[in-house]
Amino acid sequence: MFKEVFSLLAVFIGLFLFGMIVLRNGFAQIGEERLRNLILKLTDSTWKGLLVGTVITAIIQSSSAIMVIVIALVAAKLLTFQHSIGIILGANIGTTVTTELIAYEFSAFIVPFLFFGFIFLLFPGKLAYALGCLTFGLACIFIAMNGLQDLAHPLASIPWVHNFFNVTNEHHLLGIAIGGVLTAIIHSSTATVAIAMGFIGDHILSLPAAIAIMLGANIGTCMTAYIASIGAGQSAKLVAYANIWLNVFGVLLFIPMIGLLSSFVEMLTSNTMMQLAHSSLIFNLVCSLLMLPFVPLFTRFITFMHQKETISN
Incomplete structure (x- = not known):
């Protein structure tokens, strides 16, 4: 049972990442060069950059x-660090x-989405490809x-996994560490949050523990x-350090x-x-809006902390 459960877990994580790649590939039809030009034209101030970053990422x-x-634009000196x-x-x-989006119940749409997606991919043209x-x-x-x-549920029925979830429910720092390490490995915070959603949906993970994992994923x-x-x-x-x-x-x-957020x-x-999805939205929205007025000060902080290191590298 142990091997079967973890094999299926790996399959579903892989399928989720594959779906994300296909989804992004459709949106990528607008072209990276167009994105670059749009970013350069509309980011002459910090608050405009926030709006552009929000819309394009969405x-x-x-x-x-x-x-x-962004790192490429800054490296080419087309965009300032601030x-x-x-x-x-x-x-x-x-x-x-x-x-x-993934927090909604869309099970009834799976077969139609697969069917129409396959049909659209058979037609020529960028629009049909993007829709597919x-x-x-x-x-x-x-x-x-x-x-x-x-x-x-079958995963949590394994004794040591069950004990591990119990510890995670009691210690939020462990949840943050799990979210951080897992996301660094699979390179997708969305996939990490999706895994946590699966466990809280079956009441194996508590909501505060899932929120901790979400924080670590960021x-x-x-x-x-x-x-x-x-x-x-x-x-x-410096851009990478600022993000961290x-x-x-x-x-x-x-x-x-x-606890308050939960x-x-x-x-x-x-x-x-949906509770976990809303937690992620609130966390990122509050943090971004709180930091916005302090961007010049934050820029100086990053430069002071890492200037010598970046020069030596």
Whole structure:
């Protein structure tokens, strides 16, 4: 049973990531160059950068992709480091659209989405291809979500896994560590949150523990941007460090408020998956809006902390 359950878990995680890739590929038809031009034209201030980062990330469903583009623009000296902060803040908000989407119950649409997605992919043209990727990718994501929920109970029936969940429910720092490490490995905070959704949906993980995992996922997702910044120059490295510090500050701010946040989202909806999705949205929205007025000060802080290191590298 042990091997079968974990094999299925790996399959569903892989299917979820595949669905995300297909979904993003459909949105990518607008072209990376167009995204670059749009970012350059509309990010002459921090608050504009926040709006642009939010909208574009919500559309293409990938904060990591936005971060890679931003790092490239900063490395090419087409975008200033300070203006990039606004885009990072917006990207953190925009990525929560995916978690809100997958929290809904769309099981009835899986077969139609698979069918129409396959049909659209047979037609020529960018629009048909984009629609095919969108519907087929969503179907894969929803299949994976159903699978993760169904696996939650048999997985928790394994004694040592059950004990592990009990410890995670009692110690939020462990949940944060799990979220960070898992996201750094699979390079998708959305997938990590989706896994947590499967477990809280079966009442194996408590909502506060799932929120802790979500907080850790926000730190773990910084790994992609850091890797992209290696060898990209001094300013680009500062962008990656800024992304890390923003999420670390946010997590430190919310650790004492996990219980309060849990109680608040429970008042908003009785759906446990939606509760976690709303928690992710509230966390990223509050952190980004709180940081926005302090971007110049934060920019100086990052420069002071990492200037010598980036020069030596």
